[in-house]
Amino acid sequence: MAKIPVQFRLNNSDRATFAEAADNLLTTLRRGLNEFGPKYGCGQGACGVCTVLIDGEPQLACLTLTVACEGRHVETVSGMADGPNMHPLQNAFMDNFAAQCGFCTPGMLMAARALLDRNPNPTREDVVEAIAGNICRCTGYEPIIAAILAAAGARGEKRA
Amino acid sequence: MLDIRKDFFANERDDNLNVVGKGVQRQDMPGHVTGRSPFFDDHAFEGLLHLKVVRSPHHHARIRSIDVSAAERAPGVKRILRAADVPVNKNTLLSLINFGKDDEPSLAVDKVHYKGEPVVAIIADSEAAAMAARKLVRIDYETLPAVFDVEEALKPGAPVVNDTYPNNYFEYHDKFDHQKLRFGDTEKAFKSADIVLEERYQMSPIEHAPTETNGSIAAPEQDNRFVVHSCAQGLFFSLGTAAKIVGLESNRLHFIGGTVGGGFGGKVDSITEPLAILGAMMTGRPVRYVLDREEEMLYGSPRGAERIYVKDGVMRDGRIVARHVRSYFDAGAYTRLSSYAAVKCTAHIPGPYWIPNAASDIYVAYTNRCPSTAMRGFGITAVDFALEVQMDKLAHAVNMDPMDFRILNAYRDGDMKPHRRVAKNTALIECVQVAAEKARWPISDSAKRQSSLAGGGEGERGQIPATLIDQRGQIGRPETRNAPSTQTLPAGTTRIALTKQPELEGSRDSRAAAPNVPRYEPAQPAVQAPAPLAPATPASPPPQPYAAPPSPPAAAPTPGATPQHGAMRFSSVFGTRRR
The missing domain is CATH 3.10.20.30 (Beta-grasp domain)
Structure with a gap:
């Protein structure tokens, strides 16, 4: 073929x-x-x-x-990383224990990045909606949601 | 960072243990967030081939013939593996610790025993080519009667699921049809109990559903070895299993792994590694064997189903005086790790409660279902579900608050457990107290004052009670367990029907039963002085739970002899194999 x-x-x-x-x-x-x-x-x-x-x-x-x-x-x-500098989402995932086995993490990070690029100050509901299509089997969603919200906060602070 | 409960996990020292008690970044975190963590499938190979298996569409069938000629000619197909190509085509996982008989082929030989069992493996240039060729394999089956229910499987005349175990139950040490526990005399205690409650519980199989499916890649290395990128949870366990099946010395296999995309127990079976290695051996090229999602969900081994009967005797004041648990663990068609699940289950009876008379009979039954395996507390989780639902029902029956009821019956430090070991570091009372407080669930003042450190081991709580010996005299008398093996039944003999009366289980094999007279293991004092917090008064003469035991039979060990419990730990799996 x-x-x-x-x-x-x-x-x-x-x-x-x-x-x-x-x-x-x-x-x-x-x-x-x-x-x-x-x-x-x-x-x-x-x-x-x-x-x-x-x-x-x-x-x-x-x-x-x-x-x-x-x-x-x-x-x-x-x-995602800019040379040696991690993206704020990557730092937030590390700080909030948002990856256990790490297998869903690449997909989670891309879904989260799409959200933050579109909406830099999401609500918790926005975050839940953004990762609704990503299944995690071991980390649990709460640390992931916390990490994404933390990354949004960190970005906001930087800008302010 | 994580919030560590310093009131429970205080920083005890600050010298060379300076990470204990602190939130510390895991070393694999940077890899996880950058996509650099090396999962088994994240490796590039030139000339990678893909392996897919043809699976049985029947639950139980004889294989009349296999025709792979059309599949061999299909585009992209490089090699087809059949049962005869597997050097050691029968294995059981725990054979690595010399436990159980080899019972499972990598590729089915003359029969298939569950729907989805691999029969033929196809190795092709692409996954799509392998899957297309799968449809060209012609297998002629003669379907056989199948059995799907654990108790049906143990009935006389049930279809034999696994020819290695023709009675449809796992045989412990080639002799015993189940794992048995006896402590005190439950039957007598049921008669004197105010309320007796017997309930039936059922738990279905549960698939681990990891986001990364099972799989591996094997490739020839330049030093006459094979490198294997594996999803295995137990990498060396998988290495040993694969080395046995493919017939290579283990130092010719170079296993790389440890980065597992969710395991939960479902990645200990080493199902893909042997076939991938064999494919690499036969083609000289890298071979990748990965389950797709459908295979993972349908044929990836699950947590085994269990059926559990719990019978409890309880007094109106809330004391549980007897508990008998009878459980059937559904191994599916092959043993894998189910034999170990029943050992764990037995070790867990009667739950975290001190009950003066406890007994259990835990069976591993074979059915024509997908073989089950490890999963988070397998053997424990289902029986805990049954026991805790039962605890709520018992509390209701005696009109007590369920939290108070648990505190009343909880283990305390120094209590004698049915395994003839003293309970240490118990904490159920404190757990229930904290749970009640957090849930704002009112418990009685008396329950609030209880402590795991007080009252344990007092009186009969610290004693091994007089214990009923079955008709073979087996409980507590290991020196009698030297009868001939029941591993294979002689031709022409038939299985003896199972009875539902636990006291009669001793008659289930063909050996002569002793006269039906209850015999007892003599009551013994505790192995060691328990209850360090209550040393003041010497124990009164050991109370006998319900009646003084009759004098021990002549063959019984001397009551004053050195207790055997100390060195018997884990003896049912690992040690003291008797020949």
Whole structure:
């Protein structure tokens, strides 16, 4: 079967690969481009561990066709830190024990980042809504919600 | 940072233990928040192949024939593994500690014993190719009767689930059909109790549902070894299991893991590692075997179901005088870790309460369901659910507040447990007091004044009571346990029907039963002087719970002999195997 060339930006660098028409973005990232930030949890859009940002919007990589990402900007957890400087969300997750096994964390961070980029001062309800599509099995949601609210507070303080 | 309860966990010292009692960042946190934590699937390999298994669509069936010729010719397929390709195609997990018989194949041989059992493994260039080829494997089955209920499985004439254990129960030390506990005389105590309550409890299987599914990647290394990236919770346990199954010395396997995307007990079975290694051995290429979500939920081994009968005798003043627990642990089709669950369950009876007469009979039954395995307190959790619901019902029956009722019956330091060991560091009373306070649940002033440190071990609370010996004289008399093995039944013999009367269990094997006369293990004083806080008065003559025991039978050990309890710890699993 003929493969299709695809080009997109991945965490601010241009990448090119070949994909089958039916390949999803998660398989292309993990097995084609060795980008292991997004995880496989269910392959059917139920768990959220493969959440990435496409042009700033949170999307499930397992339900996104690779060829549909042509020319778009895909961002994963691997691109969150600015060099050696962690993103405020990453610091807040560390400080609030918001990752136990760490497997849902990349997806949680992307969902949270999409929220804060859109709404720098979210309410608790906003946060709960933003991570409603991300399943966590061991950390528990409370530390994660606390971390996201703390990150929003830290950002606000910086700005003030 | 975390709020540490300094009133419970004070900073005891501040020299070389300067992190104890403080909130400290975990060392794996930076990896988790940057996506750099190396989960088993986060490794790139050139020429990676993908393994998928063909699973049984039947709960119980004989395999008449397997035809893989069409699958072998399918695009992308590199190799097909069948039962004969597995060097040691029968294993039981606890064989690593010499416990139990090998009973589970990696790929089914002539029969399948549960729906979803792996029969054939396909290794292909891509997951999609392997899954497409899966549909081309032709397997001719002859379906067999199946059994799904633990008690049905133990009835005479039930379909034999697991040929290694033809009685459908796990055989402890090749002899015993279940784990048994006896302490005092429950039957006699039930007769003298004001109220006797017997209830039936049932807990369903529970899937661990980790966000990371089970899986592993195995690849040939340059030094004639195989590197294995594994999700295993117990990496060396998995290494030993895999080495046995693939027939390699363990130093030729290089296991890498420890970063587990949620385990909860569901990643100790080492189901994927042996097949992935075997695939790498046979293809010379890296092989990845990962369960998809559907497989994880349907065929990933769950916490086993349990059916539990609890019978309690209680006096109107609230004292529980007898408890008998009979429980059936659903192992599914193979043992895995269920044999250990029953040991744990037995060790937990009668819960955190001092009850002068306690007994339990815990069975591991095989059914044509997915094999069950470890999960957070397996063997304990379900029986605790049953016991605590039962405690509420008992409190209601004697018209007591359930919190007061628990405090009245709780273990205290110095109490003798049914395992002939003295309770230490007990804290149920304090836990209930704090829970009541936090819930603003009114408890009596008397209950508020109780303490785990006071009153334990006094009088009969510190004694081993006269204990009924069954007809084989087994309880408390290990030297009698030298009868021939019941591992395999001679041809032509049939299973003896199970009875529901616990006192008669001694007659369940084919050995001659002694005359039906109750015999007793003699009452013994406590092993050590308990109750350090109440040393003032010497104990009065040890009270006998309900009646003076008859004089011990001639074969019984001398009452004054050195007690055997001290060195017998964990003997049911790890030590003192008798031959």
